[in-house]
Amino acid sequence: MPAIVPTTTAKTDAPAASSGSSQRRSRTAYLLLLPGLGWLGVFFVIPIATLFFTSLQAPVEGRSGVYQAAFQISNYAQALGDYWPQFVRSFIYAGLATVLALVIAYPLAYFIAFKAGRWRALMLVLVVAPFFASFLLRTYAWRTILADEGAITTALNALHLLPEDRILNTSIAVVLGLTYNFLPFMILPLYASLEKIDPRLIEASGDLYARPFTGFRKVVFPLSLPGVVAGTLLTFIPAAGDFINARLLGAPGDSMVGTAIQVNFLQFRDYPIASALSFILMAFILVVVFTYIRRAGTEDLV
Amino acid sequence: MRWLRRNIIGIIAVLVLVYLFVPIAVVAVLSFNQPEGKYNVTFNEFSVSAWQNICGVPGVCESFALSIQIGLLATVIATIFGTMIAFALVRYRFRGRDSTNLLIFLPMATPEVVLGSSLLALFLNITFPLGFWAVTIAHIMFIVSFIVVAVKARLQGMDPRLEEASRDLYASPRATFRYVTFPLVLPGILGAALLGFALSFDDFIITFFNAGTMVTFPVYIWGAAQRGIPVQVYALATLVFFLSLVLVLVVQGVNARRRRRLEAAVASS
Numbered sequence: 254m255p256a257i258v259p260t261t262t263a264k265t266d267a268p269a270a271s272s273g274s275s276q277r278r279s280r281t282a283y284l285l286l287l288p289g290l291g292w293l294g295v296f297f298v299i300p301i302a303t304l305f306f307t308s309l310q311a312p313v314e315g316r317s318g319v320y321q322a323a324f325q326i327s328n329y330a331q332a333l334g335d336y337w338p339q340f341v342r343s344f345i346y347a348g349l350a351t352v353l354a355l356v357i358a359y360p361l362a363y364f365i366a367f368k369a370g371r372w373r374a375l376m377l378v379l380v381v382a383p384f385f386a387s388f389l390l391r392t393y394a395w396r397t398i399l400a401d402e403g404a405i406t407t408a409l410n411a412l413h414l415l416p417e418d419r420i421l422n423t424s425i426a427v428v429l430g431l432t433y434n435f436l437p438f439m440i441l442p443l444y445a446s447l448e449k450i451d452p453r454l455i456e457a458s459g460d461l462y463a464r465p466f467t468g469f470r471k472v473v474f475p476l477s478l479p480g481v482v483a484g485t486l487l488t489f490i491p492a493a494g495d496f497i498n499a500r501l502l503g504a505p506g507d508s509m510v511g512t513a514i515q516v517n518f519l520q521f522r523d524y525p526i527a528s529a530l531s532f533i534l535m536a537f538i539l540v541v542v543f544t545y546i547r548r549a550g551t552e553d554l555v
Numbered sequence: 556m557r558w559l560r561r562n563i564i565g566i567i568a569v570l571v572l573v574y575l576f577v578p579i580a581v582v583a584v585l586s587f588n589q590p591e592g593k594y595n596v597t598f599n600e601f602s603v604s605a606w607q608n609i610c611g612v613p614g615v616c617e618s619f620a621l622s623i624q625i626g627l628l629a630t631v632i633a634t635i636f637g638t639m640i641a642f643a644l645v646r647y648r649f650r651g652r653d654s655t656n657l658l659i660f661l662p663m664a665t666p667e668v669v670l671g672s673s674l675l676a677l678f679l680n681i682t683f684p685l686g687f688w689a690v691t692i693a694h695i696m697f698i699v700s701f702i703v704v705a706v707k708a709r710l711q712g713m714d715p716r717l718e719e720a721s722r723d724l725y726a727s728p729r730a731t732f733r734y735v736t737f738p739l740v741l742p743g744i745l746g747a748a749l750l751g752f753a754l755s756f757d758d759f760i761i762t763f764f765n766a767g768t769m770v771t772f773p774v775y776i777w778g779a780a781q782r783g784i785p786v787q788v789y790a791l792a793t794l795v796f797f798l799s800l801v802l803v804l805v806v807q808g809v810n811a812r813r814r815r816r817l818e819a820a821v822a823s824s
Binding site (some may be wrong): 278279281282283285286287288289290292293294296297298299300301303304306307357358359360363364365368374375376378379380382383384385386387388389390392393394395396397398400417433436437486487490491493494495496497501511514515518519524527528531532534535538539542 | 564565567571572574575576579580581582585586597627635636637639640642643647648649650655658659661662663665666667668669670672673674675676677679680692693695696699700701703753754757759760763764772773776777780784786788789793795796799800803804807811822
């Protein structure tokens with residue numbers, strides 16, 4: 254059977270179209286792309302541009318909540334001046350949650366990729382299953398788990414490990430909530446890149462008298478780096494923009510930049526400041542994403 | 556001790572899976588609670604009253620039905636758009652492939668607050684009414700990328716020999732698509748649609764910015780969190796969780812069986 258299969262067809266990505274019909278074929282491609290990309294153009298690209306213009310608007314004298322086109326760059330200075338603690342907190346909380354998620358996710362992803370055998374498909378379903386339960390309720394459930402009289406808080410207090418004698422309504426709870434909520438986004442890309450590693454490479458490192466941990470450090474971990482990059486980004490990005498965990502699990506002083514954007518947009522109706530905050534957050538994240546991808550040398554995120 | 560050392564990764568893996576399900580277990584247990592005050596946080600007394608009267612609190616089931624409506628509409632449209640893009644990316648050569656990939660990737664690399672607030676900025680500037688259509692438009696926008704990625708993975712993982720065999724047997728390109736390609740990709744498309752629906756149904760942040768006064772299920776929960784979430788909400792969420800889990804496991808089982816049969820058929824030909 255293998256003999257009759259031409260080996261050139263193994264690559265399915267972008268098969269060569271015969272030269273005569275290639276123009277017609279690329280027209281079909283554009284027709285296929287049109288509705289989806291058009292939608293993204295109108296409802297993703299144009300809104301981002303609108304966000305930028307709104308961030309430069311100036312208030313109309315005497316009418317609160319009404320703004321006019323302007324070039325008020327001072328909005329950015331005001332947004333950063335008023336809300337820099339929220340920015341700092343967002344990046345610290347999201348950074349801590351990302352590191353914690355990486356540490357928690359790696360053993361599970363490793364197990365599913367190399368040791369799960371026939372349980373692999375089931376375990377992957379279980380990793381995404383939490384998405385079927387309400388995000389808000391799962392977050393709120395941590396109020397029960399971390400309650401002041403609960404087992405975890407009591408035990409840690411007996412060991413005098415908690416600086417504020419409690420977890421709930423502190424920044425610890427916010428970081429724990431963020432870690433929990435975005436953990437599947439870390440596990441799945443880690444698994445995807447671990448799964449591509451040929452297990453014989455690990456055997457080979459053992460045959461060459463590498464101790465298991467050395468083999469992991471020198472062979473498996475470097476090969477899983479694309480997954481580490483994708484996973485950390487997919488965890489960090491939503492965590493940095495989140496305001497649900499800060500609101501449901503933290504104290505008022507734990508508010509993040511998402512909180513500031515939401516409150517300025519929907520309560521204060523200070524659209525220029527809210528837009529400036531949102532735009533700064535997006536710009537910062539994009540810079541992080543692209544420098545990170547470039548330094549890690551992977552373009553396989555999509 | 557040696558047993559422990561040999562199985563340590565397995566033990567950690569199971570613990571992590573358990574950790575993922577602890578809050579869900581809490582939600583399920585609290586759905587059988589008769590809370591003492593207005594906050595359903597600590598277990599007080601066993602009761603099935605919320606399950607017996609699941610729509611008993613005004614607004615709960617209305618918001619639930621609204622979320623399903625928006626989820627279905629957004630998923631159908633986003634799945635059609637996303638599948639078309641995935642086919643174009645995998646099956647055609649065209650100029651602008653890199654920009655297309657970037658445009659698909661960017662919404663996934665943008666925090667939800669930015670997606671939600673930028674759409675709100677647009678809707679405010681053109682005075683488009685907030686509510687059902689604004690939220691549906693927003694959901695289609697943020698789901699499409701996920702659909703593209705899921706369907707693309709399925710298309711790339713397909714055995715090209717099956718389509719070749721069909722062409723060798725003088726099937727027209729249309730017949731090959733109709734009888735070979737599409738049936739093979741369909742499970743991938745359905746899986747992607749399921750993911751899209753889950754994302755839409757549970758979305759809070761983007762929805763909150765564009766809902767105006769409309770109350771979807773997550774918006775209801777957010778509002779209720781301040782004054783106490785009714786036990787009925789816990790019951791509904793538990794129901795959704797178990798129904799989806801069963802649905803996914805069944806789909807998974809059917810897919811695995813189909814794949815085994817197909818592979819056996821190819822191997823014996």
